[in-house]
Amino acid sequence: MDADIADQMIETLARFVDQDVLPQVREFELDDLYPDAMVDQMRDFGLFGATIPETFGGLGLDVSTYARVIEELYRGWMSLSGVINSHLIAAQLINGFGTEEQKARWLPAMAAGSLRGCFSLSEPDSGSDAAALRCKARRDGDEWIINGTKMWVTNGERAGIIALLARTSDEPGAAGISCFLVEKTPGPRGDGGLTISKHIDKLGYRGLETVEMSYVDHRIPNSALLGGDAGLGQGFRWALTALELGRINVAARGVGVAQAAFDAALSYAQQREAFGKPIAQHQAIGFKLAEMATKLHAARLMVRDAASRVDAGQRADMEAGMAKLFASETAAELALEAMRIHGGNGFTTEYSVERLYRDAPLMIIGEGTSEIQKLVISRAILARAAAKQ
Numbered sequence: 342m343d344a345d346i347a348d349q350m351i352e353t354l355a356r357f358v359d360q361d362v363l364p365q366v367r368e369f370e371l372d373d374l375y376p377d378a379m380v381d382q383m384r385d386f387g388l389f390g391a392t393i394p395e396t397f398g399g400l401g402l403d404v405s406t407y408a409r410v411i412e413e414l415y416r417g418w419m420s421l422s423g424v425i426n427s428h429l430i431a432a433q434l435i436n437g438f439g440t441e442e443q444k445a446r447w448l449p450a451m452a453a454g455s456l457r458g459c460f461s462l463s464e465p466d467s468g469s470d471a472a473a474l475r476c477k478a479r480r481d482g483d484e485w486i487i488n489g490t491k492m493w494v495t496n497g498e499r500a501g502i503i504a505l506l507a508r509t510s511d512e513p514g515a516a517g518i519s520c521f522l523v524e525k526t527p528g529p530r531g532d533g534g535l536t537i538s539k540h541i542d543k544l545g546y547r548g549l550e551t552v553e554m555s556y557v558d559h560r561i562p563n564s565a566l567l568g569g570d571a572g573l574g575q576g577f578r579w580a581l582t583a584l585e586l587g588r589i590n591v592a593a594r595g596v597g598v599a600q601a602a603f604d605a606a607l608s609y610a611q612q613r614e615a616f617g618k619p620i621a622q623h624q625a626i627g628f629k630l631a632e633m634a635t636k637l638h639a640a641r642l643m644v645r646d647a648a649s650r651v652d653a654g655q656r657a658d659m660e661a662g663m664a665k666l667f668a669s670e671t672a673a674e675l676a677l678e679a680m681r682i683h684g685g686n687g688f689t690t691e692y693s694v695e696r697l698y699r700d701a702p703l704m705i706i707g708e709g710t711s712e713i714q715k716l717v718i719s720r721a722i723l724a725r726a727a728a729k730q
C-alpha cells in the first residue's frame with residue numbers, strides 16, 4: 342500500500358481511538374458491554390475487509406499496514422481488534438483456499454461487514470494439541486452431519502459464518518481434518534443442531550463474546566466443504582497458514598497494549614510526586630521507563646519485520662513466532678510495570694492499567710501459547726540449520 346495512504350489511515354484510526362474509544366472504554370469493559378457504535382465505525386472505515394482483496398470489496402491491506410492498524414486499535418481497547426481477528430482468519434481461509442464460487446458468495450459480504458465470520462478450531466480437550474480435535478463430520482448424500490463441541494469461539498454469537506475444523510476420516514492427526522464454512526443465523530441461539538451452549542465469562546478481553554458451541558447431528562450442504570472435494574483432509578494445514586496472519590495480529594496487539602501501558606506509566610510518573618519530586622526523576626522509576634521503552638521498541642520492530650517478510654512472500658514462520666512470543670510477553674511485563682509505577686492507584690478501576698493488566702495475558706495464550714511459539718521457533722531453527730548442511 343502507498344505509504345502516504347497508509348499513514349492517513351493510521352491517523353484517522355488514531356483520532357477514532359482518542360475521541361471515540363478511550364473516553365468510553367472503561368464503562369463498556371467493566372460492564373462487559375458489546376461496543377456496537379464503535380464496531381459500526383470500524384465497519385465504516387472498511388476494517389471488516391482489511392485484508393480481503395479489493396476485487397471482493399475489501400481494502401486489500403498488506404500485512405505491514407494491517408499490523409499498524411491492529412496496533413492502533415489496541416492502543417484503545419484490545420477487544421476491538423478481536424472483533425475483526427477471527428473474522429479475517431475465516432476470510433483468509435476462504436480467499437486462500439475456497440472455490441471461486443465460495444469466494445464470490447462469502448467475501449463481498451464479509452468485506453462489507455454485513456456478514457461476520459469466526460474461526461472454530463479449539464475444543465474442550467484440544468487447544469495447543471489442535472490436531473487432536475474430535476468434532477466429527479460424516480457425509481450423508483448431499484450433506485455433512487456434524488457432531489461435537491467447540492470451545493473458545495470468539496465472535497461466535499454475532500457470526501453468520503463459521504470456519505469450522507472437523508474430522509472427516511478416521512486418520513489420526515492433521516490428515517483427517519477438513520474445514521467447513523458453516524452458515525448460521527447471527528444471534529444467541531444457533532440453528533438446527535447447532536447451539537451456543539455457553540457464554541464464557543473472562544478476566545479480560547471483555548465486551549465481545551467468546552462462546553462454546555455444540556453440534557448435535559447438525560446438517561450442512563456439501564457445498565460447505567472449503568475448497569470443494571479437493572479440500573478433504575486439507576483443513577488443518579490450511580488453518581495453520583491462516584493462523585500466521587493471526588499470530589502477527591496477536592503480536593501487533595501486544596505492541597498496542599505495551600504502548601498503552603508505557604503511555605500511562607510515563608504520564609503518571611511525570612505527574613505523581615514523592616520525596617519532593619516527580620517519581621520519573623527517581624532513578625529507579627526512570628530506569629523502569631527506559632527498559633519499558635526499549636522492549637516496546639524492540640517488539641514493534643520485530644512485528645514490522647515479520648509482517649514485511651510475509652508481504653515479500655518470504656517464509657516467516659520463525660519470525661512471526663518470535664514476534665508473537667516477544668511482543669506478548671513484553672505486553673504482560675509492561676502492564677505489570679505500569680501498575681507498579683501507578684502504586685495503589687494502579688490497583689483501582691479508576692486507571693486504565695488494571696484493564697491492560699487483565700487483557701495482556703490473553704496474548705501469551707491465544708494463537709499458540711508462549712511455550713508453543715518456542716516449539717515453532719526451535720523447529721524452524723533446526724530445519725533451517727539442516728537445510729544449510
Ligand SMILES: Cc1cc2nc3c(=O)[nH]c(=O)nc-3n(C[C@H](O)[C@H](O)[C@H](O)COP(=O)(O)OP(=O)(O)OC[C@H]3O[C@@H](n4cnc5c(N)ncnc54)[C@H](O)[C@@H]3O)c2cc1C
Nearest residue numbers: 427460461462463467468469493494495707708709710712
Ligand atoms: C479468550 C480466548 C479466546 C479464544 N478464541 C479462540 C477462537 O476464536 N477460536 C479458537 O479456535 N480458539 C480460540 N481460543 C483458544 C486458544 O487458541 C487456546 O486457549 C490456546 O491455543 C491454548 O490451548 P488450551 O487453552 O487448550 O491450553 P493447553 O493446550 O491445555 O495448554 C495448557 C498449558 O500446557 C502448555 N503446553 C501444551 N502443550 C505443550 C507442549 N507440547 N510443550 C510445552 N508446553 C505445552 C501450554 O503452553 C499451556 O501453558 C481462545 C482462547 C481464549 C482464552
